[in-house]
Amino acid sequence: MNSWVLRRVQFIGSITAPGSGHGGETIKNRLLLEYIDGRFREVVQIDTVAAMRNPLRFGLGLLRAFLGRNDDLVVLSAATRSACRLIRILGLLDVHGKQVLYLVIGGTLVERVRDRFISLDALRRVDAIYIESKVLCDALTGMGLGHVRHLTNFKRTRGFDPMWGAHSATLRLVFVSRVIPEKGIEILAGVVARMVREGMAVTLDIFGPAEPVCLESVIRLAGETERIYYGGILDLVGDGRADAYQMLAGYDYMVLPTFHYGEGFPAALIDAFIAGLPVITTRWNSNAECVQHGVNGFLVEPKSADDLYRCLTGEARDNPRHAEMRCRAREAAALYDIDYVLGPVFYGLDAAEVGA
Numbered sequence: 384m385n386s387w388v389l390r391r392v393q394f395i396g397s398i399t400a401p402g403s404g405h406g407g408e409t410i411k412n413r414l415l416l417e418y419i420d421g422r423f424r425e426v427v428q429i430d431t432v433a434a435m436r437n438p439l440r441f442g443l444g445l446l447r448a449f450l451g452r453n454d455d456l457v458v459l460s461a462a463t464r465s466a467c468r469l470i471r472i473l474g475l476l477d478v479h480g481k482q483v484l485y486l487v488i489g490g491t492l493v494e495r496v497r498d499r500f501i502s503l504d505a506l507r508r509v510d511a512i513y514i515e516s517k518v519l520c521d522a523l524t525g526m527g528l529g530h531v532r533h534l535t536n537f538k539r540t541r542g543f544d545p546m547w548g549a550h551s552a553t554l555r556l557v558f559v560s561r562v563i564p565e566k567g568i569e570i571l572a573g574v575v576a577r578m579v580r581e582g583m584a585v586t587l588d589i590f591g592p593a594e595p596v597c598l599e600s601v602i603r604l605a606g607e608t609e610r611i612y613y614g615g616i617l618d619l620v621g622d623g624r625a626d627a628y629q630m631l632a633g634y635d636y637m638v639l640p641t642f643h644y645g646e647g648f649p650a651a652l653i654d655a656f657i658a659g660l661p662v663i664t665t666r667w668n669s670n671a672e673c674v675q676h677g678v679n680g681f682l683v684e685p686k687s688a689d690d691l692y693r694c695l696t697g698e699a700r701d702n703p704r705h706a707e708m709r710c711r712a713r714e715a716a717a718l719y720d721i722d723y724v725l726g727p728v729f730y731g732l733d734a735a736e737v738g739a
Contacts, residue, residue: 389424393448396460515648516669537724545632562593567640567702590617612728631658641684656716
């Protein structure tokens, strides 16, 4: 006779931020851990960042995760290179049918398959692959992987009702992401500096962990214009979230002109929607899957300062539908709420049937 037991989760992913601030991977994994904790009998955390400090302890944790109780659920949530290495290790071990879910972070898994960094046979060893982009999901399915599912990025979007600021003649822009060239911040700062020189009323506030060389470049432009400000790291994950979203609601647009190679689904877009903030971003990777041009934001060409300039000085600056776009952005936030997104993934997985 069989019986049912509450399952334990072995969670493998980046939990500790490797540097100052929190990257998108760390923030996503902490939210994921918060979600599954309490839904399962026990959650064992295996931190891939901590592995760099204690490889032996990390290795022992992997062995326990892959070779432990068969009713354990293994959740792997890591950037593509780290995850692929771990999946190859999984292939060397006999896991006795243990259930393994792979939540892909970033947008490079298809490329890793094409350049043979990871094989299709290795990816078939996990039970389900959840990827942030519909385009990448279709690409992997087309390669013959039948267990790939689309799973968008997520945040806690409920419980926030920010008040929007009064209309201003000044175009108020905000950038929230890592301050590195690949996120397009130097292009954005250059465009704003040009607008200031041409006599336009515009401001740009920048938040996020910064690469020193890139930040110096931005600060130099800030000194020339006195309209660009770097505000450090914005608390969008801790107790200050409500205040941070209220502050974001005071801007006109969030601008993220990214062309980052590993970009998946930037969580900053969801943060903008929570605040009711239309987004100006690039037609890059999965951005166009959530930002609808002219509805909840605008799309521009990547790496094109001219296209960004035309958008900011044209349809974004003289936009009679801005209030309506704020409403559409706020409505879109509900699609990315953590309970709505993850509910179908973990439904029914908290218990397992075992032989008596």
